[in-house]
Amino acid sequence: MDFAFDTRTEELRAKLLAFMDEHVYPAEAVAEEQRALLSSPWDTPAVVEELKAEARRQGLWNLFLPDEEYGAGLTNLQYAPLAEITGRSPQLAPTALNCAAPDTGNMEVLAQFADEQQKKQWLEPLLAGEIRSAFAMTEPEVASSDATNITTHIERDGDEYVITGRKWYISGAMNPDCRIFIVMGKTDPDGADVRRQQSMVLVPRDTPGVTVRRAMKVFGYEDHYHGGHAEVVFDHARVPVTNLIGEEGGGFAIAQARLGPGRIHHCMRLIGMAERAIELMCRRAVSRTAFGKALAQQGVVHNWIADARVTVEQLRLLVLKTAWMMDTVGNRGAHTEIQAIKIATPRAVVDIIDRAIQLYGAGGVSQDVPLAELYAGARTLMIADGPDEVHQRSLARRELKKYL
Structure with missing residues (x-):
């Protein structure tokens, strides 16, 4: 297993990181200001459409879709580090790149199972972000x-x-x-x-x-x-x-085909959320003084930051292995690994974000930093796409089968 980024991935990573710094992070506050002035809370702030136009201009569009006819043609292993980057701003970045759920899964379903008329009527405008x-x-x-x-x-x-x-x-x-x-x-x-x-x-x-x-x-x-x-x-x-x-009676199989990539996409973005939490944790630790010294000098804070870094590195390797297996042996062959990351990633990221919230005190649960919203999103993914316990049950049965 070679997880080194190839040339195309490196190019897209560099472009996407610059896009995040130059456009997405500055747009977070702007989007909230614009949303407060909208007639309906469900309308899209103008800055989001601006981000979409810029992402499309830069070729950062439909990166999630491996089908070269409709998407970027990236493998799961190529897309993984890109999805991680978008997870640092989960409200704006995936939408800006037309890589946001549930549209991603729906486009995958349509690309794989829809007939030509259905693709023309629904897939094409979804791919265009219309x-x-x-x-x-x-x-x-x-x-x-x-x-x-x-x-x-x-x-x-x-x-x-x-x-x-x-x-x-x-x-x-x-x-x-x-x-x-x-x-x-x-x-x-x-x-x-x-x-x-x-x-x-x-x-x-x-x-x-x-x-x-x-x-x-x-x-x-x-x-x-x-x-x-x-x-x-x-x-x-x-x-x-x-x-x-597709066909009558094919709904269960289509749902399973849809959920496999969806689960790994969520875990990729979760790692980006954890990285954002670690960054915020470190910035807080070096800038905040309590009881006569910076938080960065407190031993318990050292433990939180070190444990978070170790956990993220472990999770990233497991997610990359899963992506590599999906590319080489298919979703069915990577079933154990898909379930493993679905179990491990949300609960670990919830813990990292929770520590970051603790470091910010009252500010951590406020709207002034994104931690509370990151926590809500990560905690929800312990339920979405199948609760942890369902995946644990299935994975355990597969392990026990070897001994029965």
Whole structure:
């Protein structure tokens, strides 16, 4: 395993680091000022569109998509250090590069499974950053970490599908630019194979019967930059059968294909969040005096900083190994490693950010530094894309199987 960055990765890293310094970090305060003046909290600040235009001009666009026809054609190993850099400003940088969830996963689904008409109608404007999208799977009444539990009905009626169900924490759905939902539901609820009961269909936001009911907060945050997280009701919403993605019964397999890259992208960005927290921790330690000496002179602070650095270096190597395996043996071959980083990375990054918050005292939980929002995002990823316990259960079973 050779994790040295190749020439293309080095070039993109240098360009992206400069883009962050020159454009993204200065835009963080500007975006907040502009958002306070918007008529709707879900509208996009003008500076975000400026960042998108500049990123596209510099060739820092759709870096996440390995398909050379639609994206940058980077491998997971090439994209990993770039995603890490964007994680330092998770609210602005991924969106600026058109590399923000849930659009990334949705574009991957469309690129891999959609037909040509679906690609033209929905994938192309998503790739251009002209619209946003949402992925509607999670439901409040069932444990959605097991996708076979999904209860939303997708019933065929002639040349149409009728969708009925209630979803929540549907990321991106509050954004007025969100024009399309990828909805997962059951087309064959009584089928013998529980992993062939589900299908995915494309449901335009303006379809009669689709109601975005309310925004769901996360630790009190509404996550405006990613379009929020919404409760969405589908009340006999009708779409043509041509809106089916792939085949009937293929929804579970498509969901698994979507979640593999999504999990590693989250972990890549989490490492960037940890690096931002370490930077803030060190800046605070050398600038703040308590009880007659700088915090940087306190032994416990030394321990926090040293432990954080060791942890990040360990996590980065595990994520790079996972990326390398996904490139060489595929998502299925890297199943153990994908689960390992999904378990290890969020919990470790939460701990690092927590230490940084402690070092800032009251300021750490305020809006004046990004630590509280970073904490909320990292802690949520211990649940999103499958809670830790589900991955631990699956990984342990795979380990035990060797001895049974």
